[in-house]
Amino acid sequence: PILKENLGYYIEKYDIWSSYKPEEDGVFIAYASIHGNTAEAAKDLAKMLEEKGAKKVSIMDLARCDMAEAIEDAFKYDKIVLAASSYNFGVFTPMEQFLHHLIGKNYQNRKIGIVENGTWAPSAGKCMKEMLSQMKDINIVEPLVTIRSTVKEDTRVALNELADSILR
Numbered sequence: 001p002i003l004k005e006n007l008g009y010y011i012e013k014y015d016i017w018s019s020y021k022p023e024e025d026g027v028f029i030a031y032a033s034i035h036g037n038t039a040e041a042a043k044d045l046a047k048m049l050e051e052k053g054a055k056k057v058s059i060m061d062l063a064r065c066d067m068a069e070a071i072e073d074a075f076k077y078d079k080i081v082l083a084a085s086s087y088n089f090g091v092f093t094p095m096e097q098f099l100h101h102l103i104g105k106n107y108q109n110r111k112i113g114i115v116e117n118g119t120w121a122p123s124a125g126k127c128m129k130e131m132l133s134q135m136k137d138i139n140i141v142e143p144l145v146t147i148r149s150t151v152k153e154d155t156r157v158a159l160n161e162l163a164d165s166i167l168r
Contacts, residue, residue, distance in 0.1 A: 020108045022078035026056030027166060030070055031083035031115075032063055032095035037150045038117040041159060042083045044151060045115070048163040062094035071101050079111045079166050082128050086118030091127040099131040108136040113166045115159070117147040141165040 003010055016023055027049050031042035039061060046059045058073045074080055084095035091099075112132060116125035125144045132138050142165060145158040 017075075020075075020106070022110070023076045024056060024078070026058065026077040027054050027079045027081060028073040028077040029057065029059040029081045029083065030062055030074065030095070030098060031059070032085060032092040032098070033061065033083075033117075034085040034087065034092055037147060038083050038085050038115070041115055041117070041145070041147055041151050041155060042081075044156060045081060045083070045159045045163060048160055049167065052163055052167055054167060062098050063092075067098065067101065070098060071105065074098075074102060074107065074110075075105075079113075081113040081115060081162070081166060083115035084117070084124040084128065086116060086122050086124040089121065089123050091116075091124040095124070095128065096131075099128065103131065103134050106136075108138065110137075111139045111141060111166060113141050113145075113162045115145040115147065115162070117149070119149040122146050122148075141168075 029042050029046055031038055033039035042059060046057045049057045060070045062070055082095065085092040114125050114128055116122045118124060132140060143158055143161055145162050147155050
């Protein structure tokens with residue numbers, strides 16, 4: 001096929017995609033939850049971001065969504081929050097797979113927040129940071145939020161701080 005119409009549109013898209021620029025100002029929250037507690041934290045964070053004026057907030061459950069759509073949103077928005085449960089001293093498999101896809105696609109130039117969940121020995125945050133270290137121009141914002149099993153008041157305070165940091 002040969003493009004004959006709307007060439008400016010396609011050239012603009014190519015320029016954005018080839019330079020790894022985000023298409024929109026917004027926050028994508030990708031979460032991988034085992035028992036639903038990490039999902040609750042992700043949904044709480046999404047609500048906080050919207051209340052603080054985020055232009056767009058997209059949220060996806062990596063264990064149940066189409067991975068291609070999750071990758072699309074990761075590239076579409078300029079900010080992303082990764083929220084995952086710890087699993088076997090690592091990170092829950094859907095998040096690990098998602099990050100491997102991003103590494104393979106040379107993901108870069110983004111601001112990223114991290115939320116981990118682990119009752120005894122939280123390990124998801126460390127694992128996600130290690131995988132993110134393989135990407136260029138990634139700005140990991142503080143605080144790294146740690147949930148100990150269920151969302152509690154101190155978790156909500158930390159999520160609120162993360163919302164402020166990601167929107168700055």
